[in-house]
Amino acid sequence: MKYQVGVIAGDGIGPEVVAEAQKVLNCVADKFGHEFGYEDILMGGCSIDATGEPLTDHAIEQALHSDAVLMGSIGGNTSTSPWYKLPPEKRPEAGLLKLRKSLNLFANLRPAYLYEELKEACPLRDDIIGTGFDMMIMRELTGGLYFGARKTSEVDGVVTAVDTLTYTENEIRRIAIKGFDIAMKRRKKVTSVDKANVLDSSRLWRKIVEEVAKDYPEVTYEHMLVDNCAMQLVKDPKQFDVILTENMFGDILSDEASMVTGSIGMLSSASLNDTKFGLYEPSGGSAPDIAGQGIANPIATILSAAMMLRYSFDLDKEADAVENAVKQVLKDGYRTIDIMPQEEDKKSAVEQVGTSQMGDLICERI
Amino acid sequence: MKYQVGVIAGDGIGPEVVAEAQKVLNCVADKFGHEFGYEDILMGGCSIDATGEPLTDHAIEQALHSDAVLMGSIGGNTSTSPWYKLPPEKRPEAGLLKLRKSLNLFANLRPAYLYEELKEACPLRDDIIGTGFDMMIMRELTGGLYFGARKTSEVDGVVTAVDTLTYTENEIRRIAIKGFDIAMKRRKKVTSVDKANVLDSSRLWRKIVEEVAKDYPEVTYEHMLVDNCAMQLVKDPKQFDVILTENMFGDILSDEASMVTGSIGMLSSASLNDTKFGLYEPSGGSAPDIAGQGIANPIATILSAAMMLRYSFDLDKEADAVENAVKQVLKDGYRTIDIMPQEEDKKSAVEQVGTSQMGDLICERI
Numbered sequence: 001m002k003y004q005v006g007v008i009a010g011d012g013i014g015p016e017v018v019a020e021a022q023k024v025l026n027c028v029a030d031k032f033g034h035e036f037g038y039e040d041i042l043m044g045g046c047s048i049d050a051t052g053e054p055l056t057d058h059a060i061e062q063a064l065h066s067d068a069v070l071m072g073s074i075g076g077n078t079s080t081s082p083w084y085k086l087p088p089e090k091r092p093e094a095g096l097l098k099l100r101k102s103l104n105l106f107a108n109l110r111p112a113y114l115y116e117e118l119k120e121a122c123p124l125r126d127d128i129i130g131t132g133f134d135m136m137i138m139r140e141l142t143g144g145l146y147f148g149a150r151k152t153s154e155v156d157g158v159v160t161a162v163d164t165l166t167y168t169e170n171e172i173r174r175i176a177i178k179g180f181d182i183a184m185k186r187r188k189k190v191t192s193v194d195k196a197n198v199l200d201s202s203r204l205w206r207k208i209v210e211e212v213a214k215d216y217p218e219v220t221y222e223h224m225l226v227d228n229c230a231m232q233l234v235k236d237p238k239q240f241d242v243i244l245t246e247n248m249f250g251d252i253l254s255d256e257a258s259m260v261t262g263s264i265g266m267l268s269s270a271s272l273n274d275t276k277f278g279l280y281e282p283s284g285g286s287a288p289d290i291a292g293q294g295i296a297n298p299i300a301t302i303l304s305a306a307m308m309l310r311y312s313f314d315l316d317k318e319a320d321a322v323e324n325a326v327k328q329v330l331k332d333g334y335r336t337i338d339i340m341p342q343e344e345d346k347k348s349a350v351e352q353v354g355t356s357q358m359g360d361l362i363c364e365r366i
Numbered sequence: 367m368k369y370q371v372g373v374i375a376g377d378g379i380g381p382e383v384v385a386e387a388q389k390v391l392n393c394v395a396d397k398f399g400h401e402f403g404y405e406d407i408l409m410g411g412c413s414i415d416a417t418g419e420p421l422t423d424h425a426i427e428q429a430l431h432s433d434a435v436l437m438g439s440i441g442g443n444t445s446t447s448p449w450y451k452l453p454p455e456k457r458p459e460a461g462l463l464k465l466r467k468s469l470n471l472f473a474n475l476r477p478a479y480l481y482e483e484l485k486e487a488c489p490l491r492d493d494i495i496g497t498g499f500d501m502m503i504m505r506e507l508t509g510g511l512y513f514g515a516r517k518t519s520e521v522d523g524v525v526t527a528v529d530t531l532t533y534t535e536n537e538i539r540r541i542a543i544k545g546f547d548i549a550m551k552r553r554k555k556v557t558s559v560d561k562a563n564v565l566d567s568s569r570l571w572r573k574i575v576e577e578v579a580k581d582y583p584e585v586t587y588e589h590m591l592v593d594n595c596a597m598q599l600v601k602d603p604k605q606f607d608v609i610l611t612e613n614m615f616g617d618i619l620s621d622e623a624s625m626v627t628g629s630i631g632m633l634s635s636a637s638l639n640d641t642k643f644g645l646y647e648p649s650g651g652s653a654p655d656i657a658g659q660g661i662a663n664p665i666a667t668i669l670s671a672a673m674m675l676r677y678s679f680d681l682d683k684e685a686d687a688v689e690n691a692v693k694q695v696l697k698d699g700y701r702t703i704d705i706m707p708q709e710e711d712k713k714s715a716v717e718q719v720g721t722s723q724m725g726d727l728i729c730e731r732i
């Protein structure tokens with residue numbers, strides 16, 4: 001079958017890591033007899049340079065006509081890049097927010113787990129790591145403070161800025177359903193995170209989550225306050241299976257969770273709407289400081305392509321093949337620089353490779 | 367001199383730990399020739415039980431007439447306590463929020479540091495701990511999402527909840543000044559945390575912080591996005607001196623930071639307004655599960671009393687004496703149950719003591 005993939009290479013290390021993910025997809029195509037068509041889509045800084053806009057209507061059209069979109073990363077150095085001299089709605093990140101909203105990508109899935117082979121990179125003590133951890137952060141992506149009305153104006157001569165955090169019961173219900181659905185395929189536990197002791201939106205969140213939970217009698221669920229969750233992620237990450245939360249809390253907690261794993265160069269993400277369409281991107285940033293050097297870790301992007309195979313194309317066998325190839329390449333001792341062990345004696349046991357070599361090594365194992 | 371201290375014992379372990387802090391204050395009074403008068407103030411669950419309100423106008427009056435307020439903790443088990451069947455504005459926490467606002471306590475100082483003696487309790491790897499860390503979280507406490515208008519209503523038949531995040535330039539300026547002032551007494555570094563790539567309030571925050579920074583040429587400052595800060599606290603907490611941030615981000619990050627130290631039973635906090643008045647409380651919660659057993663760690667509350675001596679009464683020598691006594695008691699090997707080492711072989715090197723004994727041991731060392 002032929003699948004049409006929109007490709008947003010983006011800025012920084014984006015083009016390098018996306019190239020490796022495409023290499024892997026082509027390898028899957030050969031091996032399993034599929035065809036992937038690619039169409040390049042401009043977004044972020046490169047789009048600003050070419051068109052003056054971080055995301056054009058044409059680009060949105062292209063994304064809408066794809067079966068799924070694979071993305072590298074967007075944005076640059078916020079202190080030095082001229083993109084950050086532009087007004088907020090013209091900056092690279094505004095393109096990403098606009099794409100999320102235009103395509104109604106309300107469900108953001110961010111797996112955070114510890115790779116056995118990369119245990120040493122985990123910042124936590126061995127006894128806290130225990131047998132490892134494996135969570136899925138389910139973040140609402142098109143509501144809350146990100147998309148509410150905002151305004152900066154003078155009120156009685158004093159500059160005042162206002163942002164609004166809005167959630168409707170429907171927005172909460174559809175993401176809660178996704179969260180419980182995912183939990184059913186995992187360890188059947190949902191931790192819903194809010195700040196219900198302060199926010200009205202959180203109290204509505206809690207109420208709707210409780211309603212949805214009734215339809216999933218097999219799933220154990222709990223409510224946790226966001227400040228407590230920020231603590232528990234450090235104290236005992238093993239306790240979590242699915243973390244279900246609103247947009248801003250999800251932004252903060254998913255980054256904390258991915259750092260806690262120590263495997264940030266390895267973590268993929270998917271942003272889904274109510275169809276089979278999805279936007280797939282690595283969890284890490286555009287790392288402009290190492291762009292163009294051929295040393296970036298392409299694994300998170302390759303695993304994002306695997307998520308695309310699984311969630312948008314229902315190609316589970318193919319997704320498994322990619323994920324297993326990644327595990328094998330780590331077992332075989334290949335590492336990009338960001339996941340090299342720190343201790344001298346452990347360095348000799350592994351081999352450091354570049355971006356493109358890592359892609360090749362993964363292809364060989366598919 | 368005579369100082370008038372309002373005492374909010376509160377709920378859970380509150381009364382037990384506050385009693386020890388008062389014991390220590392009395393010891394300081396004897397030793398240094400001061401007098402502390404105490405007046406009990408009802409707030410939280412105990413106030414609901416006695417008056418039907420989490421904080422009465424009478425209680426606010428009492429606080430206003432004190433030179434400073436020492437607090438234990440408020441609130442109970444949110445799933446089982448009848449207090450949480452009440453409407454939000456009648457629950458224990460609403461009392462605390464009302465007190466903060468009524469007394470204009472806009473500056474919340476939360477020190478987070480690693481006690482050399484409690485290194486084993488730190489969840490991070492030894493090489494990340496390094497020589498330890500010592501941060502001060504400066505959290506804005508009377509603005510933002512906590513005090514903006516909120517409303518839950520039906521919009522076109524759909525239940526919709528709205529919270530508002532508002533900051534004026536004046537609110538930002540006064541907390542920024544406090545942050546830079548504190549940095550001048552410390553390692554002269556400020557990390558201002560915001561989400562300026564999304565929020566108008568954060569962009570105003572950034573602008574005002576930059577203006578204030580101009581008056582502190584000796585202080586190095588940087589801006590950091592909140593999601594990145596949540597990562598950096600786990601990856602490399604040593605990099606931080608003063609973290610300056612708005613109310614909700616400060617709630618999340620200060621709890622994460624205190625957990626990262628592993629010394630959460632040891633961390634105090636101060637909430638200040640523009641006078642010498644302050645509200646002093648431990649960073650931890652009311653721990654209803656261990657209330658009344660005489661095992662709670664009183665050190666965070668005792669150190670909060672030390673902060674009170676320093677910030678509200680200008681009694682630096684006396685504050686030093688309390689802080690040194692705490693360090694000494696740890697050196698001498700006394701531990702409450704929450705800070706006992708986990709490994710069996712290390713347990714024999716220390717002695718486990720209860721709440722009241724810990725208070726006595728600290729008094730002996732003043």
Ligand SMILES: CC(C)[C@H](C(=O)O)[C@@H](O)C(=O)O
Binds near residue numbers: 093096097251564593
């Ligand atoms: C770039 C930024 C607007 C974005 C967000 O905050 O959602 C990013 O941090 C993310 O998590 O994908």
Ligand SMILES: CC(C)[C@H](C(=O)O)[C@@H](O)C(=O)O
Binds near residue numbers: 197198227459
């Ligand atoms: C009890 C709650 C309202 C409060 C807050 O969120 O400010 C607490 O978490 C704190 O940090 O003091």
